[in-house]
Each structure stands twice: as structure tokens, then as C-alpha cells.
Amino acid sequence: xxxxxxxxxxxxxxxxxxxxxxxxxxxxxxxxxxxxxxxxxxxxxxxxxxxxxxxxxxxxxxxxxxxxxxxxxxxxxxxxxxxxxxxxxxxxxxxxxxxxxxxxxxxxxxxxxxxxxxxxxxxxxxxxxxxxxxxxxxxxxxxxxxxxxxxxxxxxx
Numbered sequence: 001x002x003x004x005x006x007x008x009x010x011x012x013x014x015x016x017x018x019x020x021x022x023x024x025x026x027x028x029x030x031x032x033x034x035x036x037x038x039x040x041x042x043x044x045x046x047x048x049x050x051x052x053x054x055x056x057x058x059x060x061x062x063x064x065x066x067x068x069x070x071x072x073x074x075x076x077x078x079x080x081x082x083x084x085x086x087x088x089x090x091x092x093x094x095x096x097x098x099x100x101x102x103x104x105x106x107x108x109x110x111x112x113x114x115x116x117x118x119x120x121x122x123x124x125x126x127x128x129x130x131x132x133x134x135x136x137x138x139x140x141x142x143x144x145x146x147x148x149x150x151x152x153x154x155x156x157x
Contacts, residue, residue: 021049023047032058033054033062034055038055048126059119062129063118064119078114
């Protein structure tokens, strides 16, 4: 029981700390993967507590291969729903002071939050994805991979 209490208290403290977490970035901040200035990219981006910044598209490309089949399927499903909602009807904001969100906007917001939870749950450059990727080849091209494979075969012979 005391171990459970300690774990719960630790989680509560982490949640409290993260609720108060703030960060700032410069106007020239760049995506860790593409090197593009995020303010000029016209694309959503994520700022991680580690200090790394990633554009949504680049982050998806990096993270999705490490998701399990169920999570990948969920990401595809969410993206399809978001595209359907955005493509089916324009969302326009009224100039009214007491304007309220439409059901469509609430649905889009909920879908985006769910997508965020799947692709941005942790920094891919400092979290478990980095640990999982440590045994992947560092080759930059197929030619390099072929060279590495042929070297290995020559060593076995």
C-alpha cells in the first residue's frame, strides 16, 4: 500500500508541475527535424519541455513508425475525420461577442487533442522513442545500407 501511495503522490506532483510548466521560444526557432523556422511554416508545431520544437508533419513522420498497430490505425482514423470535418464545411467565426463554438469545432478540437496525445505524448528526441531507436542503423541512404550489409557478409565469409 505504501508503494502505491508513493507512486500516486509522485504522479500528482508531476501533474502539478506540468500544469505550471511554461516555455518560450524565439521568433527564429527551428524544427528539430526539418530546420524550418516554425513561425514561417504555416503548420502546427509542438514545443517539448526538453526544449525541442517539431512541426506537426515532421513529428508524425518520426513518431508513427514507433506506434503499435492500434495506435497507427487510430492516428489514420483521426486524420481522416479531421480532414472530413474541415473539407465538408467551412468553420467561420462570428463577430458576436457571445459567440459559441459549434459542434463541429468541439469535435475538431477533441480530435486534435487525441492526435496530440498519440504523437506528442513525449519528446521523441529525449524519450522512449530515442531509446527504442538506438539500435537502428545510422545510414543516410540505401547505398550506405547496402555497403554496411555487404561489409557484414564479407566479415562472415
